[in-house]
Amino acid sequence: MPRNSFYTKKLAKGCQLCQKGAKLVLLITGLCMSKCFYCPLSEKKRDRDVIYANEMLVKNYEDVINEAELIEAEGTGITGGDPIIVVERVENVIKILKDYFGENHHIHLYTSTLDYSKINRIEESGLDEIRFHPPVEIWSKIERTDFRKLIDRVNIDKGIEIPLIPHLKNETLHLLKNVDKYGIDFINLNELEFSITNLNTLDSFGYVAKNDISSAVKGSEEMAYEIKNIDLDTPIHYCSSSFKDAIQLRKRIERRAKNTAKIYELITEDGTLLKGIIIARREKLKEIKEEFEIDENMISWNEEKKRIETSPFIIEEIAEYLPYKCYIVEEYPTADKLEVERTPLN
Numbered sequence: 286m287p288r289n290s291f292y293t294k295k296l297a298k299g300c301q302l303c304q305k306g307a308k309l310v311l312l313i314t315g316l317c318m319s320k321c322f323y324c325p326l327s328e329k330k331r332d333r334d335v336i337y338a339n340e341m342l343v344k345n346y347e348d349v350i351n352e353a354e355l356i357e358a359e360g361t362g363i364t365g366g367d368p369i370i371v372v373e374r375v376e377n378v379i380k381i382l383k384d385y386f387g388e389n390h391h392i393h394l395y396t397s398t399l400d401y402s403k404i405n406r407i408e409e410s411g412l413d414e415i416r417f418h419p420p421v422e423i424w425s426k427i428e429r430t431d432f433r434k435l436i437d438r439v440n441i442d443k444g445i446e447i448p449l450i451p452h453l454k455n456e457t458l459h460l461l462k463n464v465d466k467y468g469i470d471f472i473n474l475n476e477l478e479f480s481i482t483n484l485n486t487l488d489s490f491g492y493v494a495k496n497d498i499s500s501a502v503k504g505s506e507e508m509a510y511e512i513k514n515i516d517l518d519t520p521i522h523y524c525s526s527s528f529k530d531a532i533q534l535r536k537r538i539e540r541r542a543k544n545t546a547k548i549y550e551l552i553t554e555d556g557t558l559l560k561g562i563i564i565a566r567r568e569k570l571k572e573i574k575e576e577f578e579i580d581e582n583m584i585s586w587n588e589e590k591k592r593i594e595t596s597p598f599i600i601e602e603i604a605e606y607l608p609y610k611c612y613i614v615e616e617y618p619t620a621d622k623l624e625v626e627r628t629p630l631n
C-alpha cells in the first residue's frame with residue numbers, strides 16, 4: 286500500500302474490492318440535493334440525470350452488465366449525485382446485478398440522504414453496504430439529528446465517507462467523535478481534490494495543490510494523520526488522491542485492457558493501449574492491406590474515430606511509404622478511449 290493511504294483495522298469488503306480495481310463504478314444519476322461546495326462531479330454529470338458505468342454513458346441495463354464483465358467486476362459501487370433520488374432505479378439495478386453475477390457480487394452505495402424509508406427499500410433489494418455522506422451543515426450538530434436512529438435501523442454494513450476539508454477540522458472531529466459511538470462499521474476519509482468544477486470555489490477558500498503533479502489539496506492529508514492519532518474505536522480507512530489514481534484506476538484499466546484489446550493493440554505496463562493509426566478514408570483500408578500484405582485481423586477501420594488502425598510495429602514499418610498522416614497513439618482502454626499521447630511518424 287502506498288505510504289500516503291492507510292487503514293487502522295481490517296478493511297471493509299467494499300474497500301478491498303475497490304483496491305483491486307474489481308468494482309464497477311456506477312453513477313446512477315448526477316442529480317443531488319446536497320450541493321456540497323467541494324463537489325468534484327464533472328459538467329457532463331453534475332445535476333444531470335445520466336447513468337455512467339465507469340466512463341461509459343449507459344443507455345440500458347445491458348450496458349451496465351457488459352461494462353462489469355469487461356473489468357471482471359466482483360462488485361459494484363453505486364454512486365451519484367445521490368442515488369437515493371432515483372431509488373426505484375437503484376432497486377432495479379441491484380436486482381439485475383445480483384441476478385446476473387450472483388449473491389456474492391458485493392454492492393455498496395454512497396448517499397447523502399438520511400431518509401430511512403428509502404434506505405430500507407434499497408436494503409431490502411439486496412444492498413450489502415451503505416456509505417453515508419452527511420451534509421457538511423450537520424457535522425457539528427450530528428447528535429441533534431436523527432442520524433443515530435437511522436444507523437440503529439440499518440442492518441447491513443454501514444459507515445460514513447467524507448472528504449478531509451482543512452478549514453472544517455473542528456466540525457470533522459466533532460462528527461467523527463460522535464459517530465464513533467454509534468456502532469458504525471467504518472469511517473472512510475478521502476483526500477480533498479481539485480476538479481475542473483470545484484476549482485474556483487476551493488481557490489476562494491485559499492486552497493492550493495499539494496504539489497505540481499497532484500490535484501490533491503494541501504493540508505488534507507495532514508488531517509488524515511491527525512485523525513489517525515485520536516483514539517477512535519471505529520476502523521478508519523484513508524484514501525489518498527494518488528492512491529485512487531495510481532492503484533485503483535490503474536488496476537481497473539488493466540482488467541479492462543486485458544478483455545478489450547484488439548489483437549494488434551499492445552498493452553503497456555500502465556494498462557493503456559498502443560496502436561498505429563492512419564488518417565485516411567475507409568476505402569483506403571483494402572488498398573493498404575493489399576499493398577503491404579497485412580493480415581486481415583491486424584488492420585481495421587474504426588468507425589467511431591473515422592480512421593484506420595493497425596499495430597504500432599506495422600505502422601512504424603509502413604508510415605514512410607504512405608501519403609497519409611500516421612501516428613502511434615496511446616489510449617486508455619476505457620469506454621471513452623481517452624487519448625494519452627500521439628506521436629507523429631511522417
Ligand code: SF4
Pocket residue numbers: 317318319320321323324325326365366367397418
Ligand atoms: S453529496 Fe456528493 S454528489 Fe452530492 S453534491 Fe455532495 S459531493 Fe456532490
